[in-house]
Amino acid sequence: MSKILVTGATGNVGKHVVSELAEAGLDVHALVRDPSRAKLPEGVKAVRGDLTAPQTLEPALADVESVFLVWPGFAAETAAPVVEAIAKHARRVVYLSADVTELADGEEPTLFHQEVERLIRRSGIAWTFLRPVGFAANTLGWAEQIRQGVVRWPFGQASRALIHERDIAAVASHVLTSAGHNGAKYVLSGPGRLTQEEQVRIIGETVGREVRWEDLPRDVAREQLLAAWGDATFVEGALTGWESFVTSPEKVTDTVERLLGRPPLTFRQWAEDHAADFR
Numbered sequence: 001m002s003k004i005l006v007t008g009a010t011g012n013v014g015k016h017v018v019s020e021l022a023e024a025g026l027d028v029h030a031l032v033r034d035p036s037r038a039k040l041p042e043g044v045k046a047v048r049g050d051l052t053a054p055q056t057l058e059p060a061l062a063d064v065e066s067v068f069l070v071w072p073g074f075a076a077e078t079a080a081p082v083v084e085a086i087a088k089h090a091r092r093v094v095y096l097s098a099d100v101t102e103l104a105d106g107e108e109p110t111l112f113h114q115e116v117e118r119l120i121r122r123s124g125i126a127w128t129f130l131r132p133v134g135f136a137a138n139t140l141g142w143a144e145q146i147r148q149g150v151v152r153w154p155f156g157q158a159s160r161a162l163i164h165e166r167d168i169a170a171v172a173s174h175v176l177t178s179a180g181h182n183g184a185k186y187v188l189s190g191p192g193r194l195t196q197e198e199q200v201r202i203i204g205e206t207v208g209r210e211v212r213w214e215d216l217p218r219d220v221a222r223e224q225l226l227a228a229w230g231d232a233t234f235v236e237g238a239l240t241g242w243e244s245f246v247t248s249p250e251k252v253t254d255t256v257e258r259l260l261g262r263p264p265l266t267f268r269q270w271a272e273d274h275a276a277d278f279r
Contacts, residue, residue, distance in 0.1 A: 003063050004176055005090070007031045007051060008070030010038060012137045013096060016169030017068055017176075018044055024177065031060055054081035061089035066176050069095045076112055083119040092126035092182065094175050096168070099131045099187055099251075128181045130172060132188040133250050136162040136270040139199055146203055146278050152214045154221040155242040156197035159249035161189040164265040164273075167256050174259055189253045191264045196242075199267060206271040207278045218243070 004021055008014035009030030021028040022041040032038040035046035049060040051072055061067075067090045071079075086093055097113045120127045139162070145151040168188060175181045194202070197213040204211030216224075218239055225235045256264040271278075 002065040003027045003029060004066045004068065005029050005031055005047070005060060005064045006068045007049075008068075008072065008096070009040070009044075009046075011070060012135070012165045013168050013172070014068070014070055016166050017172050020169060020173040021176070024173070026177065029060065029064070031057075051082050052078050054078050054085055057082065057085045058089075061085060064090050065092070066090060067093045068172055068176060069093050071096075071112075071116065076115060079112075079116050079119055083116070083123050087123035087125040090125060092128070093120060094128045094130065094172055094181075095120055096172070097129045097131050099133045102185075126182045128175050128183070129185045130168065130175070130188060131185060132163050132168050133190075134160045134162045135165065135168075136190070136267055137165050137274075138162075139203065140274065140277055142200065142203070143278050146200065146207070146209070146211050149209065150212045150214055151200045152216045153196065154216045154218055154239060155246055156213045156215045157195050158242045158245035159193045159195050160199070160245060161191075161193050161250045161252045162199070162267055162270070163188055163190045163256075164267075164270045166273075167260075167264045171256060171259055186255050186259070187251065187253045188255050189251060189264070191266055192252060193249050194267055202268050203271045203278055206268065206275050 004026060006014055006018050006021070006028060009018050009032055018028060018030055019041050022044050029045045029047045030038060030040050031049045032046050033048070033050050035048055038046040040046055047060040049056045067086050069086070095116065097117055100111055100113045117129055142151050142153065171186065171188060200211050200213050222235060222239060225238065226232060229235055
C-alpha cells in the first residue's frame with residue numbers, strides 16, 4: 001500500500017486530509033513537530049519533522065510515495081532544501097498553493113507560492129497545485145468583534161468566493177488517491193460570492209446574534225494591521241487585494257464540483273460548522 005505523508009497535519013486543511021485518507025484505509029503518516037502531543041485519527045502514524053528544519057525530513061520521507069505539502073507561514077529560505085528532500089524520496093507532491101498569477105517564461109517569482117511552485121516544477125517530481133481563493137476560515141479573525149456585535153474592517157463590499165477548508169481537503173484527498181492529475185493547476189472556490197458585510201451577517205444569523213458592519217478607512221486599517229501583523233508589505237498587499245474585490249469580485253470556479261461530483265459547501269454551512277468559534 002502506498003504511503004502518503006501529510007504536512008500541516010494538524011492545521012485547518014491538513015487535519016481533514018488526514019481524516020479522509022485514514023477513513024479510506026490508506027497508509028497515512030502525519031508530519032508533526034512533537035508526535036507525543038499530536039491528536040490524530042486511529043491508524044495514522046505521527047512522524048517527527050519540521051519544514052523549517054529540512055534536515056529533520058529524511059526519516060519521515062522514507063518509503064513515501066506521495067506528499068501533501070502545506071507550508072508553515074512563508075519561510076522561503078527553507079523552500080529549496082525541502083523540495084529537494086521531497087523529490088529525492090517521493091514520486092509526486094500535491095502542493096497547497098494560492099490563486100497566484102501564472103509566471104511567463106523567464107519571469108522571476110515575486111510571491112512565496114510562485115517560488116515554491118517553480119521549485120517543484122524544476123525538481124522533476126510529478127506535481128499537482130491546488131490554488132484556492134479566499135479561505136472561509138480567515139473570517140475567524142472577526143470572532144471577537146462578532147461577539148461584541150460590530151465588525152470594523154475595511155472594504156465591506158469586497159465580494160469573495162470563500163471556500164470551506166473541508167472542500168480543499170476533499171479535493172486534496174481525491175487528487176492523492178486517483179490518477180490523471182499530474183501537471184494540473186486547480187483553482188478552487190466556494191459556490192458563489194458574498195461581500196464581507198454579507199459574510200458577517202450570515203455568521204451573526206448562525207450564532208443568533210445581530211452583528212453590524214462598520215467600514216474601516218484604509219489608513220486606519222493599515223495602522224491597525226501593521227500593529228498586529230508587523231509586515232508592511234503583507235499588510236499593503238492584503239488591503240490592495242480586498243479593495244480590488246469591490247470592483248472585480250473574486251472568481252468562482254466549477255473545479256470542486258467537477259472533481260468531487262458535488263457542489264462545494266456554502267459559506268453558511270461553514271459558519272454552522274464553526275458556530276462555536278464565534279460564541
